[in-house]
Amino acid sequence: NAGVTQTPKFQVLKTGQSMTLQCAQDMNHEYMSWYRQDPGMGLRLIHYSVGAGITDQGEVPNGYNVSRSTTEDFPLRLLSAAPSQTSVYFCASSYGGTGSSYEQYFGPGTRLTVT
Amino acid sequence: GDSVTQMEGPVTLSEEAFLTINCTYTATGYPSLFWYVQYPGEGLQLLLKATKADDKGSNKGFEATYRKETTSFHLEKGSVQVSDSAVYFCALRGGSGGSNYKLTFGKGTLLTVNP
Numbered sequence: 673n674a675g676v677t678q679t680p681k682f683q684v685l686k687t688g689q690s691m692t693l694q695c696a697q698d699m700n701h702e703y704m705s706w707y708r709q710d711p712g713m714g715l716r717l718i719h720y721s722v723g724a725g726i727t728d729q730g731e732v733p734n735g736y737n738v739s740r741s742t743t744e745d746f747p748l749r750l751l752s753a754a755p756s757q758t759s760v761y762f763c764a765s766s767y768g769g770t771g772s773s774y775e776q777y778f779g780p781g782t783r784l785t786v787t
Numbered sequence: 788g789d790s791v792t793q794m795e796g797p798v799t800l801s802e803e804a805f806l807t808i809n810c811t812y813t814a815t816g817y818p819s820l821f822w823y824v825q826y827p828g829e830g831l832q833l834l835l836k837a838t839k840a841d842d843k844g845s846n847k848g849f850e851a852t853y854r855k856e857t858t859s860f861h862l863e864k865g866s867v868q869v870s871d872s873a874v875y876f877c878a879l880r881g882g883s884g885g886s887n888y889k890l891t892f893g894k895g896t897l898l899t900v901n902p
Contacts, residue, residue, distance in 0.1 A: 705889075713894065714876065714893060714894035715892045717889065720888070762830055762831065764831075773819055773838050774819070774880050775833050775836065778831040779830050780829060
């Protein structure tokens with residue numbers, strides 16, 4: 673199992689550009705989520721999904737879009753990048769079967785800089 | 788809503804010193820509690836967990852006990868190593884309402900262990 677994979681690892685954008693951060697998992701997890709990590713702020717939830725076709729907003733959703741057409745993939749779209757979106761982005765997945773503690777598995781992260 | 792408060796760092800220790808990182812929480816119902824660790828340049832990985840009051844989670848020499856009476860889940864290790872240098876996050880999964888999957892994180896504590 674590759675676990676949770678994210679691409680790209682690094683990205684530099686200019687203000688106003690759009691891009692998609694990719695996230696995929698091969699563990700058949702129903703739950704997937706996107707976080708951003710900023711110094712002194714911990715991890716903040718952007719969007720999450722509890723299954724294909726179902727998404728919902730987290731704590732800081734503005735400026736981001738998501739969709740979940742398959743169980744495996746959960747891309748995060750930046751519609752018009754702003755310097756405030758400079759951050760490290762993590763994707764995570766989880767399952768909730770009987771006896772599960774709903775542990776989340778994290779990808780390696782994408783470091784995004786918006787100039 | 789749910790919240791997690793953990794001691795602010797950075798924490799700097801010498802090798803073989805005793806480590807405590809404090810974590811307290813606010814939640815309704817019966818949350819599950821987690822400690823995640825993030826090594827430099829990597830994503831988060833689960834270090835240990837506890838799903839009910841008085842449970843002790845342990846892994847790699849680290850321990851934490853779920854104390855409902857003090858709403859705490861302090862992380863301890865008897866003798867730290869240089870390889871333990873990382874950021875440690877306390878987190879909870881809420882026990883009532885909302886999505887079963889969502890985690891609430893503390894802001895993280897940077898630990899540096901010197902030889």
